[in-house]
Amino acid sequence: ALGDIDPGTWDKIKNHPCFSEEAHHYFARMHVAVAPACNIQCNYCNRKYDCANESRPGVASEKLTPDQAVRKVIAVANEVPQLSVLGIAGPGDACYDWKKTRATFERVAREIPDIRLCISTNGLSLPDHVDELAEMNVDHVTITINMVDPRVGVKIYPWIYYGQRRHTGIDAARILHERQMLGLEMLAERGILTKVNSVMIPGVNDEHLIEVNKVVKGRGALLHNVMPLISNRVHGTYYGLTGQRGPEAFELQALQDRLEGTKLMRHCRQCRADAIGLLGDDRGHEFTLAEIPDGI
Ligand code: CLF
Ligand code: SF4
Numbered sequence: 290a291l292g293d294i295d296p297g298t299w300d301k302i303k304n305h306p307c308f309s310e311e312a313h314h315y316f317a318r319m320h321v322a323v324a325p326a327c328n329i330q331c332n333y334c335n336r337k338y339d340c341a342n343e344s345r346p347g348v349a350s351e352k353l354t355p356d357q358a359v360r361k362v363i364a365v366a367n368e369v370p371q372l373s374v375l376g377i378a379g380p381g382d383a384c385y386d387w388k389k390t391r392a393t394f395e396r397v398a399r400e401i402p403d404i405r406l407c408i409s410t411n412g413l414s415l416p417d418h419v420d421e422l423a424e425m426n427v428d429h430v431t432i433t434i435n436m437v438d439p440r441v442g443v444k445i446y447p448w449i450y451y452g453q454r455r456h457t458g459i460d461a462a463r464i465l466h467e468r469q470m471l472g473l474e475m476l477a478e479r480g481i482l483t484k485v486n487s488v489m490i491p492g493v494n495d496e497h498l499i500e501v502n503k504v505v506k507g508r509g510a511l512l513h514n515v516m517p518l519i520s521n522r523v524h525g526t527y528y529g530l531t532g533q534r535g536p537e538a539f540e541l542q543a544l545q546d547r548l549e550g551t552k553l554m555r556h557c558r559q560c561r562a563d564a565i566g567l568l569g570d571d572r573g574h575e576f577t578l579a580e581i582p583d584g585i
Pocket of ligand 1: 408568
């Protein structure tokens with residue numbers, strides 16, 4: 290499936306478990322939850338999981354300072370030989386909570402120069418930091434793009450915070466869309482590999498994701514990962530977008546089969562913002578801060 294990927298790109302993805310399906314059997318990623326703040330509101334968010342920007346009720350992540358994160362990355366690198374990628378994927382937005390993201394990447398790169406750096410963002414603040422990402426050798430970026438039409442966006446995003454104030458309605462969705470498109474183009478210009486994650490929300494953006502797929506391909510995205518909205522019933526109500534159900538597996542697959550633009554990622558495990566290990570084999574519980582010695 291990756292036959293038409295050029296050798297330079299292949300070299301960058303061959304040990305990234307999300308960007309290469311082959312790699313996910315052999316290479317591990319870890320997330321550090323250093324970025325709790327977010328600048329938009331997704332109707333489905335509960336800040337427990339990310340990359341995904343998806344919603345799955347669960348146990349809260351341990352939020353780390355950059356120093357704690359560096360200690361944790363070193364401890365994990367010593368225990369998990371397959372570790373190849375450090376990702377920052379929330380639990381808020383890694384580009385909005387930029388100081389902590391930047392400090393973490395800089396310190397980790399100093400300690401472990403060969404680890405690949407990866408970031409996941411909603412895209413609103415991304416254009417402000419693309420040059421710094423390039424300087425820090427962050428070569429994998431994921432943007433969560435759920436629409437390319439603000440009329441769809443208004444059903445997903447009640448507000449955004451941008452330019453020192455809150456925007457709502459069509460205005461909010463339009464600004465977010467423009468910033469996401471600008472971010473995509475800036476990454477492509479700099480040769481930073483970009484994946485688009487989309488949350489499939491039945492009745493809201495399911496058909497529309499066909500258009501999203503075409504548009505993001507046109508703007509240089511390497512991969513498109515369509516994930517199901519996870520909408521568990523909690524206390525009798527669905528936890529999704531305004532009580533929205535998630536898609537059935539067959540609905541997700543039927544949509545994926547219709548996407549003909551950019552290449553699809555189909556092995557996503559919708560990781561927690563503090564996941565560690567091979568995809569689908571989360572070892573995060575083995576590395577709580579309490580168990581990491583101060584001295585390292
Ligand atoms: Fe993490 Fe995301 Fe980087 Fe991967 S996860 S920041 S690109 S290193 Fe991967 Fe997890 Fe799916 Fe994300 S399986 S939720 S796509
Ligand atoms: Fe939640 Fe992520 Fe949306 Fe921010 S971008 S509101 S953290 S799902």
